[in-house]
Amino acid sequence: MQDANTPPTTPVRVGDLLVDRGMISPEQLSEALDYQRKSDGRKLLGNVLVELGFVSSDQVMEAVADSYGVPFAKIDSSMVDPSLSEQLPLEFCEKQCVVPMFLVEGRLTVAVSDPANVFLAEEITRMTDLKVQLVAATGEDIRNVLAGMRQSEADVFVIDGASDSLDIDVMETVSAHSIDVSDPSAGADDSPVIKLVNYIILSAVRESASDIHIEPDDGTLRVRYRVDGRLYEKIEPPYHMLASLVSRIKIMASLDISERRIPQDGAITIRVDNRQIDLRVSTMPGKFGEKVVMRIVDQKNAVANLDQLGFSDHMLKTLRMLINQPNGVVLVTGPTGSGKSTTLYGALAEINRDDINISTVENPVEYNLAGINQFQTHDKAGFTFATALRALLRQDPDVVMLGEIRDQETAKIATQAALTGHMVLSTLHTNDAPSAVTRLINVGVEPYLVAAALRGVLAQRLVRKICSHCAMPATYDDKDKRILEHLANEGYEITETLKGAGCKKCRNTGFAGRMGLYEIFVPDAACLDAVSKGASLQEIRMLAGQGSQYVTLKEDGITKMMAGMTTLQEVFKVVAV
Secondary structure, eight states, X not given: OOBTTOOOOOOXXXXXXXXXXXXXXXXXXXXXXXXXXHTTTOSOHHHHHHHTTSSOHHHHHHHHHHHTTOOBOOOOGGGSOXXXXXXXXXXXXXXXXXXXXXXXXXXXXXXXXXXXXXXXXXXXXXHHXXXXXXXXXXXXXXXHHHHHHHHHHHTEEEOTTSOSSOOHHHHHHHHHOOOOTTSTTTTTTSHHHHHHHHHHHHHHHHTTOSEEEEEEOSSOEEEEEEETTEEEEEEOOOGGGHHHHHHHHHHHTTOOTTOOSSOEEEEEEXXXXXXXXXXXXXXXXXXXXXXXXXXXEEGGGSOOOGGGTTOOHHHHHHHHHHHTSSSEEEEEEOSTTSSHHHHHHHHHXXXXXTTSOEEEEEXXXXXXXXXXXXXXXXXXXXXXXXXXXXXXXXXXXXXXXXXXXXXXXXXXXXXXXXXXXXXXXXXXXXXSSTHHHHHHHHHTOOHHHHHHHEEEEEEEEEEEEEOTTSEEEOOOOHHHHHHHHHHHHTTOOOOOOEEEOOOGGGTTSSEEEEEEEEEEEOOOHHHHHHHHTTOOHHHHHHHXXXXXTOOOHHHHHXXXXXXXXXXXXXXXXHSOO
């Protein structure tokens, strides 16, 4: 293998090389040389041989590469790490017909179309300050990869230059911007609109918002962010900006700007503060105009370690025991937005190893997980959860993660997969952990199959955390006192708790960040026997409660409230008193 320190190799004659290797005959070489001379020698002999059909371009490059001691690779975009575009400018790669492929232990592997050009390797070493290893690839393959990189770069909207604050001058410019609202494309490319959209996105990312809402009303327009699960109003642009704002977002998301009567879904890739962020865009026609919601998917926050999600020591140990089982079904339950996907991604990252095959079926795939096979369903094309799961079981998986069990067919296939030696992780929408058992039965899975396949259920909710910069002793109103009295009658001893007073750090909300409340149900033999016999939900809850280690959502919430992590009001917004 050649690196940047390899001395120049004696040039080889392509024709002689191919004859020596038996890839072409001397007669074919002579014919190709005659053809080359007739074209005034302007065509390279290798290209002439390919044009005459004597060899393929891959065969020519492979032979040349071997003569120079350089590996030959048949490359495509899937083999290239896109983040390496920062190491070598795309313009340089296109000019020199090279492409950086991957970086391992300080050595950059670069595909080149001219393996004899040792000076090129030295230049790449100088530019990147890395050791360089060359592999040979055809110019056609390299150009195809570079074209894909160029297209991907064109699809990324860089908004680092947006204003950090919407100053008076910008607001005056936006307010004075006259737009014909009857023309949906009017103003979509005008500077004030672009500035406003960039500002909305940039400030939402920097404030750690999860969603952006652009909402028209009767003569008014407001932009709200969802931060820590709560919506708050950010700005109120002029109503006449609505059509141009929506059009600009639709253009970025490759949606139809002329269609305003039906909902549309799309995606935008942006670069903010030198990191890539995805936006899931949804538009919905309303009485006063189209509403737009953009879900912010920050790959920086893709996968949280299970240790960071707020589990108690016992719950974390139990969850790790469940996900490391060789087979069975493990479910995570809770309402939309309760952090189920975050927990599942954390679990997959925990068990991901080179010696097991982990595959997921999701809708949509929100985060890219290295080393894990991820598949996105497409209902309109017939690629449903059930269809994907059936196909996936022929892909030799060890662990399967389903984004959601939503129908009888998916539930039955998932159960059968668990019974045939696979570990299946998925989600359900239930109020607590024991309810997942009856939910599976109600969907159509036989009780005895549920009992045979189920290993455990994790129920969860999200609550806001008290801001550590303004925490202070809490005071109680009459409603809070009634809740405390009720808890006291149940045997809970509630003493002093905390709240956030509100400060600049938390935007005067008293909260900063969110954490999970959890409930883990691991059915024992007696409970599984009852399930197989068709036990009711109340019976299952009673049997679950008999376990000394079983902790309910409410109990976990009260424990965290007493530890000064969240408030009484937060806990009882998500669990019953």
